[in-house]
Amino acid sequence: MSGKITLGAAINRAIDECMAADEGVILLGEDVAAKQGGGVFKISAGLTEKYGEHRIRATPISEQAIMGACVGAALAGMRPIAEIMLMNFLTVSMDQLVNHAAKLRFMSGGQTNVPLVVRTTTGVGVGFGGQHSDMLEAWFAHVPGLKIVTPSNPADAYGLMKSAIACNDPVIFIENILSYGMTAEIPEGYEAPLGKAAVAREGSDVSLVTYGRCVADALAVAEELAGAGVSVEVIDLRTIAPYDEETVTASVAKTGRAVVLHEAVKQYGTGAEIAARINEALFGKLKAPVQRLGGAFSAVPMANALEQAWIPTKDGIKAAVHATMKG
Amino acid sequence: MSGKITLGAAINRAIDECMAADEGVILLGEDVAAKQGGGVFKISAGLTEKYGEHRIRATPISEQAIMGACVGAALAGMRPIAEIMLMNFLTVSMDQLVNHAAKLRFMSGGQTNVPLVVRTTTGVGVGFGGQHSDMLEAWFAHVPGLKIVTPSNPADAYGLMKSAIACNDPVIFIENILSYGMTAEIPEGYEAPLGKAAVAREGSDVSLVTYGRCVADALAVAEELAGAGVSVEVIDLRTIAPYDEETVTASVAKTGRAVVLHEAVKQYGTGAEIAARINEALFGKLKAPVQRLGGAFSAVPMANALEQAWIPTKDGIKAAVHATMKG
Amino acid sequence: MDREKLLDIYTRTMRCARSDEKFRSLIISGKLATLYYTYRGQELVTSAMMAALNTDDYLVTTYRGQHDQIAKGVPFDLLYAEIAGRETGTCKGKGGSMHITHPATGIMVTTGVVGSGLPIANGLALSSQNTKDGKVTVCCFGDGATNIGAFHEAMNMAQVWKLPVIFFCQNNRYGEHTAFADHTKVDSIVTRAAAYGMKGIHVDGNDAKAMYAAAVEAVDHARSGKGPVLLEAMCYRMMGHFFGADFSYMPKEHLAEMAAEDPLPKIRALMLEHQFTEAELDKIVADIDAELDAAAEFALASPFPSADELRIDVFEEEIAA
Amino acid sequence: MDREKLLDIYTRTMRCARSDEKFRSLIISGKLATLYYTYRGQELVTSAMMAALNTDDYLVTTYRGQHDQIAKGVPFDLLYAEIAGRETGTCKGKGGSMHITHPATGIMVTTGVVGSGLPIANGLALSSQNTKDGKVTVCCFGDGATNIGAFHEAMNMAQVWKLPVIFFCQNNRYGEHTAFADHTKVDSIVTRAAAYGMKGIHVDGNDAKAMYAAAVEAVDHARSGKGPVLLEAMCYRMMGHFFGADFSYMPKEHLAEMAAEDPLPKIRALMLEHQFTEAELDKIVADIDAELDAAAEFALASPFPSADELRIDVFEEEIAA
């Protein structure tokens, strides 16, 4: 397991190891099998050759049927992975995911459960436009019964995928197109448990709470501000929901200042819940108002000039950190 | 227009008046026509007889096709109303609503627009269980391009429906099954503009921000606490998103205390955004942490015993108000 | 069809019929307050289908599927307790009538969302295909469900993968208040099987022998690995959409036709033809009624679930209070 | 087919063909960076279809629909500016190649979500039915789209209401990397029309005369109030899923078959058969190329949209900065 690999390859490795260990792990999605080249983003490359078409199943273009088949297989005791090519296409399978996958354990009084992993990718900055770039994690965080994770680096991509497949409840695994190429070495036996945030960088002045692709920007800003004498602690949630409130509260209790950052639309995003809880937990103890950063309140525009103006920029993050320092 | 009518009848009257005034107003939904009895909840009773089956169209069970047909008709200049029987069934038509209705004005650079009203009903406390009771407004509030309204009384049901039909953008009109029976007189020429909250009761100690069926509970609690010497101001948002932040901020600036209440699951609900904004706008000026109340973090249980434990109760609201008074 | 199988079908049919009576009387008498989707008129179609299955075969059904669950074998006491919202119910009262689950008798999902069962049924069948456990999955749904997208996606996927699943459409000629001819422009749902290259069977569901033969044909096809089947059984929904709902929208001719096709007198007549005596048949019904009385008593005497249940079964791990 | 109509189809076909060449050269030369779904191989099917329509008839198409838009009449300069993300584009650069909209030529929606155009097309057709404006709506989609739920729901609804809509399936035999036979178990999509009681037409889309005749038949049927039509035109996607994408998954035999069916040499030969001279044809192409050069120049010289556009067109009212 030594040598640098990409984030995409780390996901492939995690799935590969889980498939080798458990016959019940299967992958369903459009173009995922060898005959189709292992998926549009090639994440499942090489798996069909090892595990066969009965476990790596290329599907028709039918997201409801893909999600439903995974729900049913999970109810029967398998550990299906559904690949929904892009996050916006989850809009087609919301009923299966929300009314069924998330609720069947509860509605059956615990008689059944749905050990399902939904892999999906998205991201702003790729030039895919309004229907191929959305980050919809806030919807799923609002649905009891669903867990949501997203990796900010190859090691966590590997560790979180293994934890997601091992989980006995549905987990939405969000990938970011722009992160697939990131490379790193995966430490031997690396683990990334669900529900545990990572302190990506320690700091004492401001807590910058974020996840996914934004972590890289956060770390870059933290590095830059360190030079300017501002010590930023970067929290990588890794599990977006239910999130590690303990780690976040401890960090903000220490710094007294918080900036919450995500790529998704700011309004009603996960940052609203995080900010609300920080205010509840540390009322009267904060040195400045919690700053929230997120995507602009519009569909994601296709024109690159507009798309770059849509997402939170490093300058925007810097400005938010400085704003908290005023307090 | 004199005499008391039910909230359901008020919606019917608003639609009736709009249909009489504009040929372009049409209604699509399952069982909505006369032949099927004017809808399961009879909201469209009598309209087919007046306007014909070409304008009151009973559809097959096809929520994607219903929503899509309304999007297309709206693009062509009509003012369609889609009846999606229960809010959970919107999960079947999310693609049309989110990727299309909400985005087409923006993605077309303003060349087209979607004057669509999506009527849907829901509500906890009816005994409909896990797949027929959800309040999903937080999802739609997170989607740029959508407006969301919900009436707490017959007059607003009438006024908001007329405003929604007149709006040149998609509006989700949320009805609550338990509110259909409320009766009241609709003042002659009553208007309820979009984006304007109503101060349902003035008060000076605590601002109780809510909407929909919860308003009745809020008012009852306010009345009771007035006896106990606590003056509660009740804000009925009416438009859930984009909401009337000015009115909310002004009220909380006055009282220094806020409780945000909704029936939807508390976590990542609209209350998170409202609480976050109150904290941003009034940092250091609040006398107590903002209290949030919402549904429990589980699917809605069918057993009445559990369902009653799931929703915010009057006692819970009272406790939250008292909690803010401690500050 | 041998007498034993006929007796089996009759017994299942009467378990459905008597339970429906019982539920309606409990509701009318105010002992039970619940939304109840009576299946009056559809007792036989499902009994003949379930008589062709093994107990461990999978079943996916709908809000109207109490007859499917009973015919499949769910115990009355657990069923009644669940519908009464008690902690002794199949689902601890959390699911209710629209979400009965009972894996011990293969009842894996009962959904309240029209058409949603079909994609899930494919998944159950997929697991049987991969694990070679020899099970077939039966998915029950109505005529109205055949116009929703999930039906289409699931039918096509099942055929592409030759899954051991039977799509069992109980065509009761109405979807809520909408008549079949008003929501579908083909004479029969089975026409749609051809659109997927799938085997289709159309049968008069109230003809016990024809219905059972069709069920066996479908099960054999699916179990032998030949692929999925769309089985359309014609029947009638003899009451409103749910118990108590008005159904004045049904034309007189339809009501008359419906009454003439009532499966209960038909199967009783058939039993007598096969030399079962009135006494034997009455004894079966009496035993069922006794079981139902006990079940109702058990259910109504059972405790309600505690509020702690809201923190249990959301995730595997209990949520902190 | 008269020479004038043939010339019309040829011209539309070459406008599609030359523009595709132009886009690919702009991308290769690095002048344009965009995701581009080349329609190489599908120029003729859409040109013959659009030649049977009026400019104000409605069109709904997909991410791959640049040929549909061009054949329908969208001006090159606005199209190029949009795809280049400039404020002078059809959508001020906000939509891009997957979301071209141009009501002036009836292009109402271009969607990037597979199958989503069909339900919307029904709505446009519904408005024509109610307002009696005499328009028909054409909805373009691919073979892979016929397995998604929206297709099914829209087909059924269109037939129930007899809407003036033509579901135009350009069956290019692949959905992304998946071959037709791997996602659908019927020989032809048109089989599915029968599942809705809908009129279906199957045609070799690269046969100009047959394709145009089929288009006229479909348009006459829809416009005359007889209801919707499913028109399946067989063709080939002669490159990868998007320009630059590998398509090594296509078998050799398929590539050979595809090359033999290239519509461009076929229609040129047909023109010569009809006594058009090489010179006439070359002149048409030269004029198109000149128009394309000007369009590209205009697009690349146009300004980018200002960030204020993020607050405009979200709602009718501008959002406060």
Ligand SMILES: Cc1ncc(C[n+]2csc(CCOP(=O)(O)OP(=O)(O)O)c2C)c(N)n1
């Ligand atoms: C997606 C969805 N849309 C609408 C409904 C409301 N609804 C419940 S039952 C029903 C009619 C279903 O008819 P059919 O499929 O024939 O089944 P039947 O009730 O006749 O058994 C409808 C429209 C629903 N539950 N789910």
Ligand SMILES: Cc1ncc(C[n+]2csc(CCOP(=O)(O)OP(=O)(O)O)c2C)c(N)n1
């Ligand atoms: C709902 C949905 N699922 C998946 C995709 C990804 N995707 C884009 S194009 C495509 C293939 C569509 O094939 P087909 O319908 O044959 O059209 P073609 O590309 O051949 O013109 C897929 C799967 C999508 N855009 N929308």
Ligand SMILES: [Mg+2]
């Ligand atoms: Mg029915």
Ligand SMILES: [Mg+2]
């Ligand atoms: Mg194709």
